[in-house]
Amino acid sequence: MSHIVIQGGRRLEGALAVQGAKNSVLPILAATILHPGRSVLLGCPHLSDVEASIRILRHLGCKAGWEGEALTVDASSLDRWDIPDHLMREMRSSVVFLGAILARMGWAELSHPGGCELGPRPIDLHLSALRQLGALMREESGCMRCSAQHMAGREIVLSMPSVGATENAILAACGAQGETILVNAAREPEITDLQNFLCGMGCQVRGAGSSTVCIQGRRPTHDSTYAVMPDRIVAATYLSAVAAAGGEVELHRVSHRHLSTVTAALHAAGCQISGGEGQVVLCSTGQLHSVGTIRTAPYPGFPTDAQAILMAALLRAKGATVFVENIFENRYRHVDELCRMGADISVADRVAVVTGVPALFGAKVRCTDLRGGAALMVAGLAAGGETLIDDIFHIQRGYEDPVRDLRALGAEIRLE
């Protein structure tokens, strides 16, 4: 089993282009099956979760694979509506295929998705939205059998702006008769990216990015080529790494606007930040100070996916920073690992208090989940001595090649 080894304490400096967004490309890959033709995705990151999506697409009968840097899906030969349990378990996002399969085939059979590392992750909102569109569902020995021969558009109010439920409802509504109005939809930029992809192949979706999304049931009409948006959490990771270790980084292929809550926190901690079109520059002395309270919230609030990462950046900051995790029940599993490196963090329920320590030291640590793993890299870069990170398959789910990227900034980091 490979691991990442970091010799920390080095100043980081350089420029990086940010990879395409995982949370955007996974629902877009599910959306490709709506169109019985070809979709070409540019800027799609090479990730294990993307490979898992490709396995699902191939199982369904699609042709899917890399052609150079482009990922191409031809869904004209799609002839199945089931996803076997072992493919469902590979990642949480497999559930977004449900809405897409129903829209294209009118039937779907699958089990519950994997990815429970952040506490319970129910899919009741997904299922409720699909039922309201007319899907009939029954569950038999862990397998959900859904039929949706006559889905009809209507107003659907989500009780919580769930990202995945919003995506599933949009995909299913593309295959329903008439108009669906989704109220209290999630406003994450990745939903806008999904809308843009769908519109590019002839679907009619508008309003993404606001809390009301309108979908006219309509089959896609043509093949398309689409460039996936940049990954704002990967960008947040590299900004946090340089903030913690000290140095200067110029990120390209990023949206400054999508990162505003993260850059505001890093600015409050003492970093200098500037940005232009598609670019963010961060400069840090490595001597940060605490930033009061960070509360995670649905977009445009502070992203739960950046909570562990910012926490890692502030472990040596002067004073105490309070984190309140409002999205997931159990998203502090990285804390014990950070404490092995000398961090001072106390957790009570959804609140974590980080008291800055003068120095961190390298240690042998283990990734507990994707962003928790990224946090260990950030802490390792700021720590004195050697950090050895195990179970890096979590990191590989969302980061294309962090060793390459951090080396480009001058980090002493290697894969063993």
Ligand code: UD1
């Ligand atoms: C997506 C992101 C994930 C991010 C999260 C929140 C992808 C592939 N993943 O996950 O990286 O951390 O948004 O920004 O885009 N909930 C329910 N019932 C449901 C669905 C959700 O109670 O049916 C709850 C969840 O338990 C959680 C909250 O709603 O407490 C938010 O979850 P949701 O927005 O759905 O996150 P995901 O789509 O799973």
